[in-house]
Amino acid sequence: MSVFRSSRFSRLEPYVPGEQPRERTYIKLNTNESPYPPSPAVLQAVRRASETLNLYCDPTALRLRQAAARVYGVEPEAVLPVNGSDEILNFAVMAFCDGRIPIACPEITYGFYPVLAALHGVKLRQVPLRADLTVDHRDFLSQNCTVMIANPNAPTGLALSLSEIEEIVRSNEKNVVVIDEAYVDFGAESAVALTKKYRNLLVTRTFSKSHSLAGARLGFGIADPGLIADLAAVKDSTNPYNVNAMTQAAGIAALEDNGFYMENCRRVAATRDETATALRAMGFELTASVSNFLFARHPAIPGEELYAKLRERGILVRHFSTPSIADYVRITVGSPREMQALVEALREILA
Ligand SMILES: *Cc1c(COP(=O)(O)O)cnc(C)c1O
Secondary structure, three states, rough: OOOOOHHHHOOOOOOOOOOOOOOOOOOOOOOOOOOOOOOOHHHHHHHHHHHHOOOOOOOOOOOHHHHHHHOOOOHHHHEEEEEEEEHHHHHHHHHHHHOOEEEEEEEEOOOHHHHOOOOOOOOOOOOOOOOOOOOOOHHHHOOOOOEEEEOOOOOOOOOOHHHHHHHHHOOOOOOEEEEEEOHHHHHOOOOHHHHHOOOOOOEEEEOOOOOOOHOOOOOOEEOHHHHHHHHHHHHHHHOOOOOOOOHHHHHHHHHHHHHHHHHHHHHHHHHHHHHHHHHHHOEEEEEEOOOOEEEEOOOEOOHHHHHHHHHHHOEOEEEOHHHHHHEEEEEEEHHHHHHHHHHHHHHHHHO
């Protein structure tokens, strides 16, 4: 029992991030970071920005919004840069949900959504997945809720089609639909273009997975300028300088180098598919992931044991104890060499 914490927050159940161990070096396949470093232009931009850290950064992040607008084919007023996409999810719950407007999301999805709902006292409707772990988009039509869907979904790696997303957005015109595209660059269809057609669609992006900037904390909300203005009002009421100067510079340089990162995403996708083939040959069952991670189970070993045995061998993956997916482990796609080490460790464990 806390001594000073407000009763409003007395029962918080905070999000538990994947381990970031410091005691030894692991092959880190547990938090979906990119195995590739930022491009040289990004490193140089960060160095240059660090020289004027005595000054506040641009609270409107204008140049960053312009750079993002060019890449995503929208207006700068349709973009809100944020301190990691977790921040825009928080802003969205603050701006668009309350005691009367709950959240609807898949039952198995990104673990931050229930945390945010609880933080803000918003009810959460968790919709079960189909037996094959896919989302049935018909479950999300005409809800009186803010709809929140990760596409591709986590930790399954499975995506809805753009036409299914559009049906959801069209049928919920009185409510906001949040499409969390953290993993879209690894093989799914983006809904960003639909933000020009529908005023109720918010697409969120992160540079943590696809653009090698997890430690810099950078994400974006992309939506109709009206929706972005609502989110910016919340942002300016909590943290006007939410994206620091070095991260703004890194983001601009990364967007100017977008081709470099899309090529990295293609490499990760190729490594993913090769690794999936190797795991299937060893008896693993996998979802048809279009993300930068694999979701795998083996009939001979429970997920938790697999996690522990890999850890002993210096390889970190993620295990979730939720009963319906407890057989599985989520494996981030690393470099080809890291995945080779994973396959060898799994052969040993299964032998
Ligand atoms: C990683 C992840 C995020 C958060 O990314 P940050 O930008 O690092 O905060 C959001 N949604 C999903 C589905 C994720 O997997």
